Each structure stands twice: as C-alpha cells, then as structure tokens.
Amino acid sequence: MRLTNPLFRPVLFACLVAVVAVLGGCASLGPKADALHRTQYAWSGAIRWGDFEGAWGLLDPDMRDEKPMTDLEMERYKQVQISHYRDIGGMSDLDGGTAARDIEIGVINRHTLAERTVRYQETWRWDEEAKRWWVTSPMPDLWSGQ
Template structure:
C-alpha cells in the first residue's frame, strides 16, 4: 500500500515536471517546427471546414490584396472536406516551402465527391516569426 502511494506521488511529480518543461521545448523550436505547427493548424482548419480560421493563416499581404468576400465565404460553406493528405514531404528552401496536397471535396447539396490536388506555398515571416500560406484558400471550383 505504501509503495503504491510513493509510485503515485512520483508519477504526479514527473507529470508536473513534464508540464513545466514542455513550454520551454516549444519556445526553442526552429523554423522547421514552426512550419510543421503552421501546416498542422492549416490542414486541421481545412479538414474541419473552418475556412475563416484558415483565412487567418493566409499571408497578410495576400489577404489585403485579395480580401475574402461574404459570397466567397458562403460558397465554402457549401462543401465538406472528406480527406486532406500530404503527398510528400515539404520542400523547404530558406524562407519558402512547398507541399503537395490531395484533397477530397463533397458538395453538400448534391453529395457528389471529387478529388483534387493542389500545391501549398509557404513563406516564413522573420518579423512575426511565423509561416504564412501564400496561395490563399484552396480553389475547390477551379475550372468550373
């Protein structure tokens, strides 16, 4: 009984230590880890249909030059993403990165699904210390 209490106390102490050290690990991460986090946030937003959230990850210069209209936002509400797959490792060259994506899209009105591929282009902003996607939201209606 006493041994169990010591193990429980030791496990609790280790858990607290890990929780305190985790932010220190994250703050020391380089551009590669920052790219991974940005791409994960982007893909999660797209997968779950949070296009407004994804829009916040678009390069501020692109957002300013090509603002997202209410009509465009309503159009994104008409689709559901069925899958979002990276087709290969990101190609990183300095402050830019490319990633090929295979994405499945379902029209909510017709329930018709189709697949498409597109390439994400990312830019590292040294001042903001973050990666921005430079191509805007995926164009699910390309050629239609």
C-alpha cells in the same frame, strides 16, 4: 544472458548506443522547422474540418489585404465538406524561408453529395519579423474543373 556472462557488457553497451542514436534522430530540427510543422498542421486541420475562416487567418497578411475574401466567396466554402486532406509531397528550404506541399483534397458537395478530388499546392514563407510562417498560396480552389 546472465550478468556474469562476458558478453553481457558489450551487448548492453551496443544497445545503449543504439538507443542514444535513435533518440538523437528524434531531436527537433530547430525552431523554424517546428514552427512550420505546427503551422502546416493548423492549416491542414482548418481546411480538413471546414474552418475556412480560421484558414483565412493563416494566409499572408499582404495577400489578405490585396484580395479580401467576399461574403459570397466564404458562403461558397460552406457549400462543401472536406472528406480528406492528404500531403502527397513537398519540399522546404528552411534557410531560405520557403516551403511547398502538394495536397490532395476530397471535396463533397453538400447539396448533391457528389465527391471529387482536387489537387492543391500550398506555398509558405517565413516572416522573420513575426517569427512565423504564412501561407502564400491562395485559398484552395475547391470548384476547379466544374
């Protein structure tokens, strides 16, 4: 299309409108949604790469105080390697300060090298005072069904 073509300006305008619409859809959903995404990413990474102590630090402080993890429980987590951590669905109520995700975790026993899949549901709550999200579900039970 040449610059002198009478269709050039309407086509250019339509393209610009489309680009603006697409970029507008990429805008942030807000600080609470961004914080949830970042915290879920940190949680997923900690579990996926075997940083269970790091994951423990993302649990709701009330839960950590109520039922502290023993050294034996932490040692059990060192007996496994995670092969995958997949989000298979979820929901969030940002205004209500809650979220949940269904997760599939691939677990490899370091001693037998046997792999199996475990399902886990994460639950989250927004802490208005701390301005952050906490995991309110317990650490994943990687030994269920054994």
